[in-house]
Amino acid sequence: MELKIEHLQKHFEKKTVLRDINFSFSQGKIYGLLGRNGAGKTTLFNCLNQDLPIDSGRFYLVSEDGKEFPLGVDHIGYVLSTPQVPEFLTAREFLKFFLEINEQQIPDPQPIDAYFDFINIEKEDRDRLLKDFSHGMKNKMQMLINIIAHPKVLLLDEPLTSLDVVVAEEMKEILRELKKDSILILSTHIMELALDLCDEIVLLNHGVLSEVPQQAEEEVMRAHILSALREEDHV
Numbered sequence: 001m002e003l004k005i006e007h008l009q010k011h012f013e014k015k016t017v018l019r020d021i022n023f024s025f026s027q028g029k030i031y032g033l034l035g036r037n038g039a040g041k042t043t044l045f046n047c048l049n050q051d052l053p054i055d056s057g058r059f060y061l062v063s064e065d066g067k068e069f070p071l072g073v074d075h076i077g078y079v080l081s082t083p084q085v086p087e088f089l090t091a092r093e094f095l096k097f098f099l100e101i102n103e104q105q106i107p108d109p110q111p112i113d114a115y116f117d118f119i120n121i122e123k124e125d126r127d128r129l130l131k132d133f134s135h136g137m138k139n140k141m142q143m144l145i146n147i148i149a150h151p152k153v154l155l156l157d158e159p160l161t162s163l164d165v166v167v168a169e170e171m172k173e174i175l176r177e178l179k180k181d182s183i184l185i186l187s188t189h190i191m192e193l194a195l196d197l198c199d200e201i202v203l204l205n206h207g208v209l210s211e212v213p214q215q216a217e218e219e220v221m222r223a224h225i226l227s228a229l230r231e232e233d234h235v
C-alpha cells in the first residue's frame, strides 16, 4: 500500500505553508519528517487527517494491486504531541469505551488488562482518572488506542519525547512491528531518533518535501540534513 500526495497546497491568509507537496509513502517503512520550527509539519498532518481543508492537490491510497481509493478518516491514526485523552474517565473506562465503539474495526480484540500489560501501565494506575496520569502515561494511552485501531496510515507528531528511556525503546519496537502493516510518518526535531528509528528521512523545507538520500555513513546524512535545513530563509 502507498499513500500518494500530489500538488498539495495550503496557505493561511498571506502565508503559503505547503507550496507543492508531492510524495509517495510506502507501507513497510517508517518515515521521519524533519523541518525547522514553523515549516508546516503539523499543518501537513492536519491536512492529511482532514482537520484542515486543503487549497488544492490531492492525496489518496493505492493498494497492492494498484487500485486507488480515498484516504478516509477511518484509515488514519494521529498521535498528537500533546496527548488528548478524556481526563474525566479512568484508563480502564477509556479503553473499554474505545473498544466498544470500535468493535467492528478491531481485528483481534484482547482482554483490557492484556493491553495495559502490553504498554506497561501498572495495575494500580488502571482504575485511576486520566487527569492524574503523567504526560508520558497519557501519551502511552494515546499511542495504545492508535495501535489497537490498526490504521492504514499512522501520523505521529513528536511521539517519543515525553516517554522515559525504557518506554521510548519499547515504543520504538512497537512502531517497527506496526510498519509491516501500516504507513508510519513521524515528525520529530530529534535527529538521532530519526536516524535510529526511521527507514527514510523526508525534509519539509520551503513548502516542499524532499527525501534525504540514504548514506552508509550516518555523519554524512546528518551533515546533509543540517545543510539543507540551514538554507531555509527561516522566520
Ligand SMILES: Nc1ncnc2c1ncn2[C@@H]1O[C@H](COP(=O)(O)OP(=O)(O)OP(=O)(O)O)[C@@H](O)[C@H]1O
Pocket (backbone or CB within 6 Å): 012, 013, 015, 017, 035, 036, 037, 038, 039, 040, 041, 042, 043, 044
Ligand atoms: N490555523 C492557523 N492559522 C494561521 N497560521 C497558522 C495556522 N496553523 C499554522 N499556522 C502557521 O503555519 C506555519 C506552519 O506551522 P506548523 O505548526 O505546521 O509548523 P511545524 O513545522 O509543525 O512547526 P514546529 O516544528 O515549530 O511545531 C507557521 O507559520 C504557523 O504560524
